[in-house]
Amino acid sequence: MPIIFLESKDNPKIKHLRGLIEQNTYRKKQGQTVLEGTHLCLAWLQEQKKINAIFTTELALQHPDLEEIQRLYHGSIFILSESLYKDLSTLGTTLACLAIIDLPSSSQALQYNLDTLILESIQDPGNVGTLLRSAAAAGVQQIITTKGTASLWSPRVLRAGMGAHFSLDIYENVELEQVLPQFKIPVYVTSSHRSTSLYAQDLTRACVWIMGNEGQGASDYALAHAQAVAIPQPGGQESLNVAIAGSVCLFEMVRQRI
């Protein structure tokens, strides 16, 4: 495959890559995003999906995972200087490659009788990606996000998701008011107010989970239209990290269904 050296940060390909990494609006306009690291790239290729271009460094090119990638990817590989690469990657040179892919389109219609995780204005990319990873592990297939939630296809969320994105049905920028009334299954929201214990719920049938914003928690609309549950905290902390709270709920569901 062609190996091409790029040296200038003003090269159009580099500018394009930087735009995709840094700007949500540019990603949407171009219909593309960036996978960081060989783990994500391999997970993507193993789903028979296409990479448009790979960017790496001369040193990283020797990494066994990049050799594995080159068995599955036959397009161009662009070699950057260490400093240019470090400047572009959100994690510096820790991850061995950056790959441009087309944004997947969700073709499936939302199903109102399946286990679903709703992320309501969750802002931290790490929390969002981790929740996707936990949902995929717990066997929850549908993910809905509202407007204020971090863009699921940003490089940081993709990285925290560790490939979970690729097996999920994802619906972004959904209005809660549009979908919540249509679900015919129980809807739960985590909240420390007016709640019953998570462990008192029967979670053996399909259900919907709403996880709210890190600071404010769930919206009034969500609280009014869902059963509020709380995770008992004998240590008396005021709250858990939202990715933790969500995962504890999802795995309590797994436990009850074994």
Place this chain on the structure above:
Amino acid sequence: MPIIFLESKDNPKIKHLRGLIEQNTYRKKQGQTVLEGTHLCLAWLQEQKKINAIFTTELALQHPDLEEIQRLYHGSIFILSESLYKDLSTLGTTLACLAIIDLPSSSQALQYNLDTLILESIQDPGNVGTLLRSAAAAGVQQIITTKGTASLWSPRVLRAGMGAHFSLDIYENVELEQVLPQFKIPVYVTSSHRSTSLYAQDLTRACVWIMGNEGQGASDYALAHAQAVAIPQPGGQESLNVAIAGSVCLFEMVRQRI
């Protein structure tokens, strides 16, 4: 209280602050660390603990939380320019203040019959802090870390811990070989190999949890001296984030003890 404007990045107080934020060795040598954000500072002050100095910006000084802090803290407040503050803080200007505190010393002797969480070479500060927060919420009082684990008193771990540190008994840089044989209670380690289900364990009595490195998992020594348990993952993912896995284990313990 005295309000002092500092403008130069070469001011000795700024150099000292930067050293504490960026260098683990400097923190140890000085016996101090830095709390970022008003939430952590208030949690610290509410435990009747002392802040040595507060750094903020003119704009952030108007923040209601900083006014609350000034009711409890009567030492010097140093005002930095926005750009200098942004350059120092690991989160830019998102958090309204930086506070220097003395590193707490753990005076208690380790108890070998109490619930304990052991972090074995966990490297990501976010994971470490989140696990401390979950442990505190789950009522686990003792935390042990091995050498490769991120320094618990670094600003990033403190921030992810959201104040959990202040109520825990913490033992850092412990050799697993020194402590594991002394525990008289069950010791569990999460692992996807040679494991039984988490949900098949009786967790009603005190126990020890070992969480291993993000990439490599637990050490051979840990696996040889603990009962390996796995979290069932019907979605078939290869692994959960370590902070999630640890928290799911700790809250399964909470559930069984209710």
